[in-house]
Amino acid sequence: MNWAIETQNLRRVFRGGTVRRLWRRKSAQNGNGETVALDAVDLQVKPGELFGLLGPNGAGKTTLLKILSTLLLPTSGTATVDGIDVAKDPERVRKRINMVSGGEHSGFGILTVRETIWMFAQFYGVPGRVVRERADRMMDILGLTEFAETKVSKLSTGTRQKMNIIRGFVSAPRILYLDEPTLGLDVAVAREVRSFVRAWVDEHPERSIILTTHYMAEADSLCDRVAIIDRGRVRACDTPANLKRDWAPECVYRIEIPLWTQGGHPLDDLDVVRSADVEHHGDRGRTNLRVILENGDGIGAVTERLSQRGVAALSVSRLEPTLEDAFLNLVGHGLAASEEKGR
Template identity: 40%
Template sequence: MKSIECENLRRTFVKSKGRLSFKKSSEIIALDDVNFSVNHGELFGLLGPNGAGKTTTTRVLCTLLLPTSGTARVLGHDVVNEARQVQRVVNMVAGGERMLYFRLTARENLQYFAELYNVPKNEVKSRLDDLIGLVGLSERQDEPVERFSKGMKQRLQIARGLINDPEVLLLDEPTLGLDVHIARDVRRFIQDELVKKRKKTVLLTTHYLYEAEEICDRVAFLQKGNIIAVDTPQNLKKMSKHGISVELLVSFMQKDIISSLESLKGVRSVSTPEGHEVTGGTPAVRIVLIVEEESVMPHIMSTLADTHTRVLTMNVREPSLEDIFIEMTSG
């Protein structure tokens, strides 16, 4: 059994224009036969631009929205027919400053949500103490939330999302609006504390593809309500048409070295962009290789060493998830 399963999930909205008899309606497809699953204890990224359907997906999974058709299950429970069971095992944290009461203190906010989620009264104090300490707000817990920075509010949001001790946590744009340093701290917290230590299953939605590349086990690309790819970040990057670029500055390169490099398995192309004529003993030449994966690098270095070619500098650039997403959605 998977933690999350979506099968042919579809959600549409009706948009109306005009008034009375002149009113016209049109259908907006937010999710179009979406299929993916999330394993237990996995940090799964749902990636795409604004309007791709990420928030709609999380709202369906936490029972805030009904699907138009298809099925969605959380820990085997159907979000339509077993909504109560789903609500006991899932929670959602949204980015920004929603879902908090600014005039209440941090502790009062958590106390309020503990009552909403029917946390047993004999467990409330210890759970609040644990969560406040977990997100580093012990010294500020009795201050009104309106005095908090954006980063502190987001940490409190995460504590609120853990108040019912959910097995599955849906994080919808959790670093939205945070500065670079605070966003990095939030990502580390999600990966280290929630997934590795507390063994939570986390579905992370974001349009910041670099952060998913940094922390997610697997990701899905969502574009205009459609899933266009699902895999690990590393495997997705291998799909690039452009491959990994390896730029070398070498000296004393022998004339036949280009053909030797081109013959290596996994090397797509070899070029000398600056137009140097390759002759024996050339003082310095820039070579650019396009390779399928970094595992070919030892063979490249061995080939250069066998011909006594000296490597002065080396720069390796692999495609990012953003590069792959643009490749898959362009044209």
């Protein structure tokens, strides 16, 4: 079987330049002012898979998608798409792929939605009749039919992004890259886009999608497998369920107590508490603690400490681990935290 995507020891280094200085993380730079965007990346994506790339800003996700779509060359290592080497035979790769990025302004404002979709389909040599059929069907599913003759410059962000999505799918690529496809979309539009994407993969088991996202719940509900990338390296790659099982701390509790006004929280000197988030709700006279414990036995010590301090536990519930818990455990920080540490 050909993998839809396979990378072996893939590395990409950016040298010098002032481009994107603001984005560049100290962590990714070596002593020569080079940025190692991807480092020894080994990934395999199966045909029929909806595969997610999760990682903090600057992790290397877009760089990876650009290499897989032949917009950038690897510095070393190999990447194949449908068995074809992206560096050796980019033309053949391009016939099999398409890419849509969130927040992009593709096309020309003076063209209508239908004209824009038609124009991009021409780049891929899709016959006019087929374009019309596909575009009509997809516009119908995404609720875009009423905008078919509207000029692109008049579209809202959400409607324009739906058009971009259709532009990506209209060439019926074997492999589609979606770089933050739901960026900036409202909840309802994001949901429509997600269900469209999922249905497309389910209807065509020989096709694959790789998407990047910063929305953990999106990756969890949508993707068959997820690779968590940080500073150019794959930290873990598995189904969302397995990532949660293996990497999310198992013992997360939500404890509601009367409003805590003494600063910090009442469990701050307890060994079994690995970390606690505190949320005050002055209007309701409540404080919510989200507590991560070293292990399940620790909850006894927690309730004991609360009663020692005369704090009533109004409710205690155990939370299911989320992909975000797994992510934070693996990556260990957000962007700001890593910048502070100067890593």
